[in-house]
Amino acid sequence: MVLPIFVPSLLFVSGEAALLPILPATAEKLGADLPTAGLIAGMVMLGTLIFDIPAATVVHRLGERGAMIGGAMVAALAVGAAALSNQLWMLALAMLIAGMMASIFGLARHGYVAEMVPLSHRARALSLLGGTFRGGAFLGPLIGAWVADAIGVQEVFWLGTALCALAAIFLVVATPADKPGDGAPLSIRAVLSVAKQERKSLLTLGVGAALLSSIRTSRGLGLPLWALAIGLSPAHTSLYIAIAGALDFALFYSSGQVMDRFGRRWVAVPTLLGLAITFSLLPFSFDDSTFLTVALLMSLANALGSGIVMVLGADLAPPAQRNEYLASFRLLTDVGNAAAPQLISLLTVLLSLSFAFFTMSGFSLIGAFIMLRYLPKTGPAVAPKHF
Numbered sequence: 001m002v003l004p005i006f007v008p009s010l011l012f013v014s015g016e017a018a019l020l021p022i023l024p025a026t027a028e029k030l031g032a033d034l035p036t037a038g039l040i041a042g043m044v045m046l047g048t049l050i051f052d053i054p055a056a057t058v059v060h061r062l063g064e065r066g067a068m069i070g071g072a073m074v075a076a077l078a079v080g081a082a083a084l085s086n087q088l089w090m091l092a093l094a095m096l097i098a099g100m101m102a103s104i105f106g107l108a109r110h111g112y113v114a115e116m117v118p119l120s121h122r123a124r125a126l127s128l129l130g131g132t133f134r135g136g137a138f139l140g141p142l143i144g145a146w147v148a149d150a151i152g153v154q155e156v157f158w159l160g161t162a163l164c165a166l167a168a169i170f171l172v173v174a175t176p177a178d179k180p181g182d183g184a185p186l187s188i189r190a191v192l193s194v195a196k197q198e199r200k201s202l203l204t205l206g207v208g209a210a211l212l213s214s215i216r217t218s219r220g221l222g223l224p225l226w227a228l229a230i231g232l233s234p235a236h237t238s239l240y241i242a243i244a245g246a247l248d249f250a251l252f253y254s255s256g257q258v259m260d261r262f263g264r265r266w267v268a269v270p271t272l273l274g275l276a277i278t279f280s281l282l283p284f285s286f287d288d289s290t291f292l293t294v295a296l297l298m299s300l301a302n303a304l305g306s307g308i309v310m311v312l313g314a315d316l317a318p319p320a321q322r323n324e325y326l327a328s329f330r331l332l333t334d335v336g337n338a339a340a341p342q343l344i345s346l347l348t349v350l351l352s353l354s355f356a357f358f359t360m361s362g363f364s365l366i367g368a369f370i371m372l373r374y375l376p377k378t379g380p381a382v383a384p385k386h387f
Contacts, residue, residue, distance in 0.1 A: 001117070001125060003174035004065065005109060006132050008167040012072055012105055013136025015163030016044060016098060018144035019079065022156050023095065030088050043092050047099020048106075049334045055103045056191045056327035064112035064323075065171060067104050072168035075101035076161050083157030107330060111323045114314035119380065120260065122314055127256025127307035134249045134306070138242075194321045195328040201316045201383035204374045206332045208268070209309045211367035214336035214343075215275050216302060218360045221341050222353075223295055226282055229353055236288060244295040251303035258304075259311055263378040267308050268371040274301025276364035283354035309333055315381035 020041065027040035059067040075098050082094035109129065117125040140163075144156045195202060223244075227237040259267050278298040285291040313333075317325040340360075347356035374384050 001113070001128075003170055005113060006128060008068065008072065008170045008174075009109055009129060009132040010136050010139075011163045011167040011170065012075070012102075013133055014140035014143070015079065015160040015167070016075070016102060017137045017140030018147075018156055018163070019082070019095075019098075019140075019160050020044070021141050021144065022148060022153050023091075025153065027088060027091060030086070030091060032088055036088070040088065040092050040095065043095035044099040044102065045334075045338055047096040047101075048103045049099075049331070049338050051100040051103040052107070052331035052334055053191050053327050055100075055107045056323045058104050059108045059111060059323045064108040064115070067108035068112075069168050069171045071101040071105035071108065072164050072171065075105070076164035076168065079157055079160040079164060083154060083161065103330075103334075107323060107326055110310055110313060110326055110330070113310075114317060114322060114326075122380070123259030123264070123307060123311045124253065124256035126310040126314065127252055127259070129310065130255075130307035131249065131252035134245070134252060138245055138249060191324045191327050194318070194324040198316070198318065198325055198328075198383065200385070201381075202328060202332065204370060204384050205312055205316060205381055206329055208367045208370035208374070209312050209329070210332040210336035211363050211370070212268070212272060212275075212305065212336075213309060213333040214340040215272070215279070215360055215364045215367065217337045217340040218279075218344055219275070219298055219302065221344055222279070222282065222357060222360070223298070225344075225348075225353060226285070226357075227291060230286055230291065232288060232291060240288070240292045240295055243292065244299040247296055248299040248303045248306075251300070252306035255304055255306040255308065256311075259308070263376065264308065264311060264315065264381050265371060265375040265377060267305050268312070268375060269368050271301055271305030271308065272364045272368035272371060274298075274304060276361045276368065277301070279357045279361040279364060282357050312381050316383055 023041040023044075024037040027037040032040060055067075058070070062070060078094045078097040078101065082091055082098070085091040085094060113125050113129060114122070140160075144159060147156050147159050223241055224237055227240070232240075255267050275298065278294055278301055281294050281297070285294045313326050313329040314322075316329070344353075344356045344360070347359055375381055
C-alpha cells in the first residue's frame with residue numbers, strides 16, 4: 001500500500017495544503033478586498049463539496065487507480081494555471097478545479113483501501129491514510145513557507161504543481177492489484193438512488209461523522225482565534241499549535257489498532273467526548289501555559305479518532321455499490337467541514353467566541369450520543385435497522 005496509496009496521498013495533500021496559506025495574499029495582490037480574498041481561499045473546499053456526488057461517476061468509469069492518476073494530473077495543471085493567473089476569476093476557477101480533483105482523488109483513495117484491505121486490517125490501513133493527511137497538512141505549509149521565503153510567494157504554486165504531478169507519477173509507476181472501471185456510464189441519479197436506499201445509515205452514523213468532521217474543522221479555526229482573543233503573539237500561537245499538531249500526528253496509528261481489536265465505538269465515542277470537554281475548557285485558558293495545555297488535550301482527543309470517519313464510511317458502504325455510497329457519505333462530512341467556519345463566525349458576531357465554543361461542545365456531545373446509540377459494542381459499524 002505504500003507506493004500505490006500512502007506516498008501519493010502524502011504528496012497530493014502536501015501539494016494542495018501548501019497553497020492554502022498564500023491564497024488570500026495572492027488574491028489581494030490581484031486586487032481583491034478582504035472578503036473576496038476569503039472567498040478565493042474557500043474555493044478549494046467549495047470545489048470538493050460540489051463535486052462529491054459527480055466524483056462517483058468518474059471513479060466508476062476509470063476505476064480507483066485511474067481516477068487517482070487523472071485527478072492528480074488535472075490538479076497539477078489547475079495549480080499551474082493558478083500560478084499563471086493575472087485575473088481574480090482565473091485564480092478562483094483554477095482553485096475550484098483543484099478542489100474538484102481533490103474530491104475525485106479522495107473518493108478513489110477511500111474506495112480503493114476499503115476494497116483491497118481485509119476487514120481485519122481496515123481500521124489500521126485507514127488510520128495510516130489519515131496519518132498521511134496530517135503529515136501533508138503539516139509538511140505542505142512548512143515547505144511552502146520555506147519556498148516563499150527563499151524564492152518567492154508565486155513559486156509556491158509551482159511547488160504545488162510539482163507535488164501533485166509527483167503523486168500521479170508514483171501512481172503510474174506502482175502496479176497494484178486494481179479493480180478497473182467498467183467504462184459504463186453511471187448517472188448521478190444512480191448515486192442518489194443508493195443514498196435513498198441506505199438513508200438509515202446516512203441519517204444516523206453519517207450525521208454523526210459529519211458532526212465529528214465539523215468539530216475537527218472548528219478546532220483548526222478556534223485555536224488561533226482564541227489565541228488572538230487572549231493576546232498571544234503570532235509566533236507563540238504558531239509554536240503551540242505546531243506542538244499540539246505533532247502530538248496529533250504521533251498518535252494516529254494507535255486509533256486503528258483500537259478499532260481493529262475492540263471495535264469502532266471505542267474510538268468514536270471517546271474522541272467526541274474528549275473534544276466536547278476540551279472545547280468547554282478553551283474559554284477558561286487565559287495565558288500561554290493554559291492555552292498550550294488545552295491545545296495538547298484537544299490534540300490527544302482528536303488523535304484517538306484518527307481515520308474513524310473513513311472507517312465508518314468503508315464499513316457502511318454496500319460492497320457492490322461502494323463508491324456510490326461513499327460519494328453521499330463524503331458529501332455529508334464535507335458539508336460539516338464547510339459549515340463549521342461560518343457557524344463559528346456567525347455565533348461570534350451575534351453572541352461571543354466563548355459561546356461559539358460551548359455550542360461546538362454541545363454538537364460534539366450530540367455526535368457522541370449518536371455513535372453510542374448506533375455503533376455496535378464491538379466490531380465494525382453496521383447500518384441500523386431502525387432509527
